Amino acid sequence: MMGARRTINCDVLVIGAGPGGLAAAKGARESGARHVIVLERDTCAGGILNQCIHDGFGLIRYKEQLTGPEYAVRAEREATEAGAKIMTGHQVVRMERMAAGEGIEVTAVSASGLKTFRSGAVVLALGCRERTRGAISIPGSRPAGVFTAGVIQNFVNIRNVMPGHRVVILGSGDVGMIMARRLTLEGAKVQVVAEILPEPAGLARNVSQCLYDYGIPILCSHTVSRIIGRRKIEAVEISEVDQDMRPVPGTEQRFDCDALVLSVGLIPENEIAQTAGVTLDPKTNGTLTDAYLQTDVAGIFSCGNSRRIMDLADFVSEQGELAGHNAVAYLTGGEMETWDESRTTSMLKGYPVPDTVTCTLCPNGCQVRRVKKENGTFTYEGNKCPRGIGFAEQERTAPRRMLTTTVRDADGHLIPVRTGQPISREKMFDAIEELRTQTVDRQKRIRAGDTVAYVTDADGTRVPVIAGSPAAPDEI
Numbered sequence: 001m002m003g004a005r006r007t008i009n010c011d012v013l014v015i016g017a018g019p020g021g022l023a024a025a026k027g028a029r030e031s032g033a034r035h036v037i038v039l040e041r042d043t044c045a046g047g048i049l050n051q052c053i054h055d056g057f058g059l060i061r062y063k064e065q066l067t068g069p070e071y072a073v074r075a076e077r078e079a080t081e082a083g084a085k086i087m088t089g090h091q092v093v094r095m096e097r098m099a100a101g102e103g104i105e106v107t108a109v110s111a112s113g114l115k116t117f118r119s120g121a122v123v124l125a126l127g128c129r130e131r132t133r134g135a136i137s138i139p140g141s142r143p144a145g146v147f148t149a150g151v152i153q154n155f156v157n158i159r160n161v162m163p164g165h166r167v168v169i170l171g172s173g174d175v176g177m178i179m180a181r182r183l184t185l186e187g188a189k190v191q192v193v194a195e196i197l198p199e200p201a202g203l204a205r206n207v208s209q210c211l212y213d214y215g216i217p218i219l220c221s222h223t224v225s226r227i228i229g230r231r232k233i234e235a236v237e238i239s240e241v242d243q244d245m246r247p248v249p250g251t252e253q254r255f256d257c258d259a260l261v262l263s264v265g266l267i268p269e270n271e272i273a274q275t276a277g278v279t280l281d282p283k284t285n286g287t288l289t290d291a292y293l294q295t296d297v298a299g300i301f302s303c304g305n306s307r308r309i310m311d312l313a314d315f316v317s318e319q320g321e322l323a324g325h326n327a328v329a330y331l332t333g334g335e336m337e338t339w340d341e342s343r344t345t346s347m348l349k350g351y352p353v354p355d356t357v358t359c360t361l362c363p364n365g366c367q368v369r370r371v372k373k374e375n376g377t378f379t380y381e382g383n384k385c386p387r388g389i390g391f392a393e394q395e396r397t398a399p400r401r402m403l404t405t406t407v408r409d410a411d412g413h414l415i416p417v418r419t420g421q422p423i424s425r426e427k428m429f430d431a432i433e434e435l436r437t438q439t440v441d442r443q444k445r446i447r448a449g450d451t452v453a454y455v456t457d458a459d460g461t462r463v464p465v466i467a468g469s470p471a472a473p474d475e476i
Contacts, residue, residue: 005114006113006116009035009117009118010035010119011028011034011036011120011328011331012024012037012120012328013037013104013106013117013122013123014036014122015038015039015092015106015122015123015124015125016124016125016127017039017076017125018047018048019072019316020305020316020317020320021047021125022046022075022078022317023075023078023318023321024303024320024321024324025079025082026075026084027328028327028328029084030325032332033324035085036083037117038084039090039108040086040087040090041088041092045072045075045088046069048068049072049075049313050068050416051153051157051158052069052157053157053404053405053416054182057071057314058074058314060318060363061314061317065360067416068416069448070469072469089111090109090115091108091110092272093272093275094106094107094272095272095276095300096276097277097298102118104119120330120331121331122299122327123303123324124272124287124301124303124306124307125302125320126306128268128309129269130148130150130151130264131148133262135267136262138226138227139227140236141230143227143229143231143233143234144231144233145259146227146260149175149179149261150175157416158414159414160412160414163261164257165187165188165189166189166259167190167257168238168257169193169194169263170260170261170263170264171195171201172195172263173264173265174202174203177200178206180193180214181211181216184214192255193211193216193219194222195218196221196223198221199351200349200350203347203348204347204348204350204353205358207350207352213399222238222239222240223247224238225247228254234256235255238255266309268286268305268306268308269306273295278297284308284309286308287307289302292326292336292337292339293326294330294336298330299327301326302323303320304316310344314363345365348367356368357391357392357395359383359388360391366388367382368380368388368389368391369382380392400422400424401425401428402423403431403432404418407439407440407465408440409439410440416469417435417466418466419455419466420451420463423455424457424459427455427458430455435455438453440453446467449467450466451464451466451467452465452466453465
């Protein structure tokens with residue numbers, strides 16, 4: 001028989017242990033909250049970052065390039081070192097504003113039963129979910145083999161499952177393009193990326209490094225107009241769209257495939273917010289807040305993708321930290337701070353500018369161009385610091401890329417890894433094959449930053465392969 005429901009009191013309760021929630025917990029503790037709890041439904045903290053094994057995180061917050069698991073490890077460590085308590089395996093099912101002065105009551109379920117949390121303030125860091133086929137109404141049959149990009153990311157990076165070998169991707173958001181590269185490196189043939197907009201929706205550097213590097217074609221102003229197949233997907237028809245984004249009859253092209261990946265947008269996740277009567281934006285499903293990130297229910301704050309879809313985890317963290325600070329200010333009568341809505345990535349989106357290179361060494365994302373001078377020599381323009389010149393020259397003569405992938409232990413569990421330094425772009429496939437022959441000793445406890453393997457670069461250099469997560473293999 002299940003025992004009596006436990007009631008736990010705290011000053012600030014954070015729901016969600018992704019980048020926003022972990023930073024909110026850190027911000028609340030550093031602003032003076034004595035008892036801060038983070039509730040997470042998954043078995044480990046980090047949220048979606050745990051399956052985002054590619055690099056590009058942390059340039060703003062930590063001034064270095066990290067993979068998603070590395071960023072998650074750092075964010076979790078900051079929260080726990082600040083004194084927050086993270087409780088994983090807890091699914092929140094209800095939230096209610098109590099009478100004046102009694103705070104907010106949150107009900108969560110875990111393996112040990114129902115628990116009630118009473119808190120002076122709550123920070124919602126619930127993240128978002130993907131739009132599915134039903135949300136965009138693709139005509140045709142309903143066979144197996146149609147996935148969202150996040151599901152594919154989980155299959156490949158966490159579960160070691162390849163969803164298909166001839167793949168079509170609909171949508172050119174960053175996750176869709178990154179998975180095009182990931183699937184290609186794992187041996188799939190990505191037939192095409194179709195995008196309904198006139199230009200790619202993601203960063204220009206991802207168009208270059210995820211599509212152009214691997215010869216993956218992109219068709220803009222096109223969409224999937226029909227799915228073909230009975231039990232399993234066999235092909236799709238892709239059509240050009242008109243100015244109203246409707247398929248143009250007679251422009252259909254057939255692409256045989258055994259998997260269709262949808263990267264067609266994100267929706268803020270706010271079912272829990274609604275149980276407390278928080279008002280949502282009817283167009284986006286995001287929480288409506290004031291400039292201090294407080295919703296229309298006093299004491300409930302919101303941050304990150306549950307408030308509004310954001311383009312960088314770094315900004316999610318910074319917004320979360322501010323929400324945690326303001327939650328404490330609400331409790332103590334202190335001064336709240338406003339969020340600057342103009343904070344967004346300055347990196348170019350869409351097609352890469354011809355004859356230019358997007359520098360990825362810092363958040364500026366400079367468009368660096370090689371220009372011939374009157375005396376016949378060359379110079380570079382567009383860079384804001386000297387590093388941009390070196391990066392552009394390297395891209396011109398010998399492009400290098402950070403390889404991010406997974407390696408297996410003896411039992412087949414996956415560990416997210418990256419090379420200790422960028423390797424020659426031409427050696428990416430060779431490095432992947434080399435790693436497939438190596439396994440990690442499961443008896444050794446893997447910590448973030450440990451060298452778990454080596455690959456050979458173009459000049460014969462042995463490059464270390466670094467673990468991105470400290471979790472035991474059966475927890476990854």
